[in-house]
Amino acid sequence: MAGKTEIKVKIAADGSQATLVAPPGLDAALLKPENLIFQVKAAGVLIDQDVERNVAAFAAAYGSGNSERSDIIARSLPAVHGEDGRVEWQQGFDPRPQHAPASAERTDHYQGQHYVPVKTGDTVGMAHGPTGGTDGRDVRSGVLKARSGKPIAIKFHPMLTIDSGGRIIAQADGVLVLKDKELSVTQSLEVPGHVDFSTGNIDFPGSVTIAGGVGSGFKVTAGGDLHIGGLIEVAEIRCGGDLIARGGMAGNGRGRLRVTRNVQVVYLEKVVGALNGDLIVEREITDCKLVVGRDLRCPNGTILGGEITVTGALMVKAIGSESYTPTVIALGDVPLLQGAHVKVAKTIEQINTMLGQFAEQARLIKLNPRPSPADKERLTEISYEASQQNQELAKWATKLSEIETAVRTQRKLDVSVAKMIHPGVKFYIGECVVLFKTAAKGPLWICWDEQRHLMYKTSSGAARPLSEIAQVSRGHSAPAAEGPARAAAA
């Protein structure tokens, strides 16, 4: 039919549109809308109001037919595909890795998994299921099938439930972890291998167990205890509980350790750090700068080089080496409380300065025999402010007294060396410096007597003045080089 009339209806292969084509010079009778509609319908195109309107417009536009005309007169209605299921995270509960807001070209490869603490009953997000979508149709009225959305790509551990409203609710206290597309709440984190680029840095509020070691440049922060199965390289370790390392730590001068409680480790080499509790080392401590809040026990190992401050007892097999390695140990001091002491003392000083200023202001006002009402009000203000500051002063003075009591209680000198103190070893004990110029054979014990004289004992004899085996001088302060370790403590 189209060939005889020379009017053509072209339909796109995918049925998305139909085009009416008319060559020039056609008889006007052929271009009547009803004729055109007949042809369009015959071609299989669904006729609706839009098509009728488009055909009428086509006929009108063809006019006297001076040139060929080609218009799209029907279009398909595309399918609206369904949306994939998704989780809309509540603010502050998104457990996905939070990369540093660096430029788009720079990615922090050390950045690791992100952990979010949750409490039972917390709504961590909303689960939105997939939608089905809406089918479309082509110009011939054929169905264009809509694709349904995919289910949520995250599996939910039983420690999280989804209520009828789609709320994702934590069923236990812990940390929200999204790992291997599973969302769970966990109280402890297990790293099956090493901490390296495959894991990134670890920063976890609870306890952490690392089966392997910790690579150079990585940071591990555990809010609770930390177990490390392998070697710790030039890494930064921060632990809110005990650190138990089955290997050693080779810090190369840049490895950092900050532990709130005790540390148990095979060896420490060139590590800077501080811990509030006991340090137990299986083998040697080499070239470390450490502040130990309580006892240091290394009964089968040597402290060789470095600067170590020990608040409590020191038990070690040997100190220093035959090659006169300078080894500095500060004892009878409570460095971890000294910072607090200095801070509190400074606050007290500031309050006293302020009180002095108030007193001076009041004195100046009172010099006037007839103070104005404004002066009298100012005197009232001064009196009130001074009274407030006096209350603060009393509070801080109590705090200072508590710290001083704690320092007195914790400070002790209890050194036990099983085998040898080598020449070149220097002890800072209070205001005394004890320098060993010759080797002192163990077992020997160093302590204070009742008059706080420095004494030593061997297994065979009574306590003797320490000055008999080492050079003891007074009037020296503790080594300044404790700085980095103190900084780590801070």
Added chain:
Amino acid sequence: MRVLVVDDSKTMRNIVKGILGTIGATAIEEAGDGQDALSRVDAFKPDVILLDWNMPVMDGITFVRAYRAKNKTTPIIMVTTEAEKTRVMEAIQAGVNNYAVKPFTPESLSKVIETTMAKAAAKKAA
């Protein structure tokens, strides 16, 4: 103890509030002048009023006269720099129960308030 503090100085009101906090005030209402105080006093129903003398809009003594016209019992303590005897007498005659002269210390003001409240309680019991 419910206390209405009337003073045009916010600093002074804060000081007085701080002192009241240490002697068991349960509710404190503030007013910046006598008129402001009059507009609040019926709704707040204070147990005691601490009142400055020199204030804009309506001074303390005018407030006392206006308030005593309708309330004879709620104690009023004048807290002021006006320390001359004639002024004190004027205030007492207008209906002020006690007097605290600026500059005062937290202790001295606390004592004045406690004495005033004890007297008011004894009077009520009698």
